[in-house]
Amino acid sequence: MSESSPSVPASISTAANVPVARAHFIRQIIQEDLATGRCAGVITRFPPEPNGYLHIGHAKSICLNFGLALEFNGRCHLRMDDTNPTKEDVEYVESIKEDIRWLGFDWATHYYQASDYFEQMHACAVRLIEKGLAYVCHLSAEQMGVCRGTPTEPAKPSPWRDRPIAENLAEFAKMRTGFYTEGTATLRAKIDLASPNMHMRDPVLYRIRKISHHNTGDKWCIYPMYDFAHPLEDAFEGVSHSICTLEFEVHRPFYDWIITHADTPSKPRQYEFARLNLTYSLMSKRKLYELVRENHVSGWDDPRMPTLCGFRRRGYTPASIRKFCETIGVTKFNSLTDVALLEHAVREDLNKTSSRVMVVLDPLRVIIENYPSEKEEWLDAVNNPEDPAAGTRKIPFSREIFIERDDFKEDAPKKFFRLSPGREIRLRWAYFITCTGVEKDASGNIIAIRCTYDPATRGGDAPDGRKVKSTIHWVSTSHAIPLETRLYDRLFSKEDLNDESDGKDWREHLNPNSLKIVTAHAEPSLAKIAPGTRLQFERIGYFVADIRDSKPDAPVFNRTVSLKDSWEKINKNSLKKAQDDASAGEKL
Ligand code: ATP
Numbered sequence: 059m060s061e062s063s064p065s066v067p068a069s070i071s072t073a074a075n076v077p078v079a080r081a082h083f084i085r086q087i088i089q090e091d092l093a094t095g096r097c098a099g100v101i102t103r104f105p106p107e108p109n110g111y112l113h114i115g116h117a118k119s120i121c122l123n124f125g126l127a128l129e130f131n132g133r134c135h136l137r138m139d140d141t142n143p144t145k146e147d148v149e150y151v152e153s154i155k156e157d158i159r160w161l162g163f164d165w166a167t168h169y170y171q172a173s174d175y176f177e178q179m180h181a182c183a184v185r186l187i188e189k190g191l192a193y194v195c196h197l198s199a200e201q202m203g204v205c206r207g208t209p210t211e212p213a214k215p216s217p218w219r220d221r222p223i224a225e226n227l228a229e230f231a232k233m234r235t236g237f238y239t240e241g242t243a244t245l246r247a248k249i250d251l252a253s254p255n256m257h258m259r260d261p262v263l264y265r266i267r268k269i270s271h272h273n274t275g276d277k278w279c280i281y282p283m284y285d286f287a288h289p290l291e292d293a294f295e296g297v298s299h300s301i302c303t304l305e306f307e308v309h310r311p312f313y314d315w316i317i318t319h320a321d322t323p324s325k326p327r328q329y330e331f332a333r334l335n336l337t338y339s340l341m342s343k344r345k346l347y348e349l350v351r352e353n354h355v356s357g358w359d360d361p362r363m364p365t366l367c368g369f370r371r372r373g374y375t376p377a378s379i380r381k382f383c384e385t386i387g388v389t390k391f392n393s394l395t396d397v398a399l400l401e402h403a404v405r406e407d408l409n410k411t412s413s414r415v416m417v418v419l420d421p422l423r424v425i426i427e428n429y430p431s432e433k434e435e436w437l438d439a440v441n442n443p444e445d446p447a448a449g450t451r452k453i454p455f456s457r458e459i460f461i462e463r464d465d466f467k468e469d470a471p472k473k474f475f476r477l478s479p480g481r482e483i484r485l486r487w488a489y490f491i492t493c494t495g496v497e498k499d500a501s502g503n504i505i506a507i508r509c510t511y512d513p514a515t516r517g518g519d520a521p522d523g524r525k526v527k528s529t530i531h532w533v534s535t536s537h538a539i540p541l542e543t544r545l546y547d548r549l550f551s552k553e554d555l556n557d558e559s560d561g562k563d564w565r566e567h568l569n570p571n572s573l574k575i576v577t578a579h580a581e582p583s584l585a586k587i588a589p590g591t592r593l594q595f596e597r598i599g600y601f602v603a604d605i606r607d608s609k610p611d612a613p614v615f616n617r618t619v620s621l622k623d624s625w626e627k628i629n630k631n632s633l634k635k636a637q638d639d640a641s642a643g644e645k646l
């Protein structure tokens with residue numbers, strides 16, 4: 059990201075690592091603002107409250123804010139929204155920074171904390187009082203609620219609404235010095251008690267909280283309300299476009315009121331877009347925290363969590379998340395996005411970049427009768443058919459191999475083309491084999507199958523041109539290494555967790571089968587693999603060596619996503635729907 063002061067770009071350019079952007083309404087607004095000179099350049103901000111880890115919904119906001127700044131040669135600020143004096147954890151602050159960097163974005167020197175502006179905010183409040191636009195009120199929260207009125211019936215004025223300015227200044231000073239106890243005084247804006255917008259009916263600007271703040275300590279016992287603080291923070295930083303989610307649309311008149319009356323150094327404007335909701339996922343930090351605290355998951359970075367650190371551990375690439383955010387677009391109506399779209403994005407990315415290996419998850423022994431028992435061969439295997447530069451590796455072949463149990467059927471139905479008695483198939487990178495028999499234990503379970511191989515088919519092709527209908531993966535039993543493999547599935551079995559019409563608690567929708575751990579059998583190239591390495595297990599899925607638990611001599615792999623699954627069809631529909639939604643957004 060450019061650190062120089064923003065300027066109007068001659069043409070729109072995108073950074074190489076950011077997916078090429080489609081038109082959407084915020085981009086159009088920015089183009090118009092630059093063209094008409096409403097602003098000289100683009101300054102956006104991402105303002106997380108440091109009370110939890112970032113989730114995929116935040117990624118949408120990060121990609122939008124940092125992406126627009128990059129595109130228009132402006133800048134995006136990272137601002138910790140820490141006006142609340144509740145416990146903020148340095149752990150959260152550090153994780154937020156790490157996750158944004160991991161996604162591929164950079165705030166350069168523009169790191170801010172909202173609490174650093176407390177003095178300036180206080181000065182703005184005093185300015186409003188001096189203008190007769192704010193007053194100290196002694197109604198309790200409960201009394202205020204009673205006086206609020208309804209959308210069609212105006213609020214009742216506070217008995218303190220028409221206090222003289224000098225008295226308000228003196229009372230506000232008393233609030234600041236701790237004269238009043240919590241709940242006995244607030245500073246309120248004096249706007250419009252009959253406004254149909256309830257947020258304009260003399261909203262509270264400051265309240266008393268006798269709590270230490272992690273940054274300012276005990277310096278303050280009055281704290282600004284979010285709606286008062288946020289426009290000021292934007293204005294102090296010269297933010298040109300303050301982008302937030304749709305629920306703040308009704309707060310915008312108050313945002314504008316503050317900007318108009320508080321003598322701010324700049325005039326930011328607020329724009330709202332629809333938040334991301336994802337199927338089978340929770341997106342509230344509070345609920346994510348409860349998942350962690352109640353041990354439904356192993357931590358914020360459990361690979362089933364929709365947090366960015368969870369996705370990172372699951373093996374998702376930053377590029378795939380950016381691509382997903384680009385695909386879903388930016389619109390002005392709330393919808394539920396199919397998680398299959400995100401899975402599609404990571405599959406597409408990993409398909410291009412990850413090396414293939416052979417791993418058997420559920421082993422069935424195969425004895426190749428005509429292969430000498432003392433013999434072993436090291437065959438050439440292509441690492442990535444999508445990337446010739448990835449080269450080849452050697453894999454060992456021997457008389458006894460493992461194949462996947464479900465790649466064999468004794469009584470094969472017509473459409474089953476894999477191994478069955480009498481059927482010839484190809485072993486990937488090795489030979490054609492034909493099944494000649496089955497070995498069973500006393501209770502009739504298949505414990506091994508017997509085959510013959512055709513030595514002329516080494517490498518996987520028959521010189522006489524004969525074809526086989528399937529190719530399966532395998533691992534030599536004597537060379538196989540054990541691999542702890544964590545098969546992750548969706549954490550929830552309910553599609554729309556925002557829909558609470560069934561009256562059930564979200565905990566009741568936890569998927570009891572979201573994690574299955576198996577000891578797989580892997581080709582020996584998986585020994586000594588570096589944590590974080592992403593691989594495709596042929597015909598199974600994409601996996602990553604766990605960044606926490608995998609050790610070079612004791613590898614642990616997480617399933618990032620299955621290779622292709624029943625979701626593929628839904629995927630196409632969802633992709634189309636997302637594109638329709640996004641283009642509807644363009645028209646807004
Ligand atoms: P949560 O509801 O998960 O607690 P929040 O809005 O309180 O989220 P913040 O830390 O305040 O979390 O969010 C920082 C920024 O990220 C805000 O600008 C907010 O609009 C945006 N954001 C949060 N959730 C989403 C989402 N699901 N989709 C898009 N943007 C989001």
Ligand code: MG
Nearest residue numbers: 105106107139
């Ligand atoms: Mg928030």
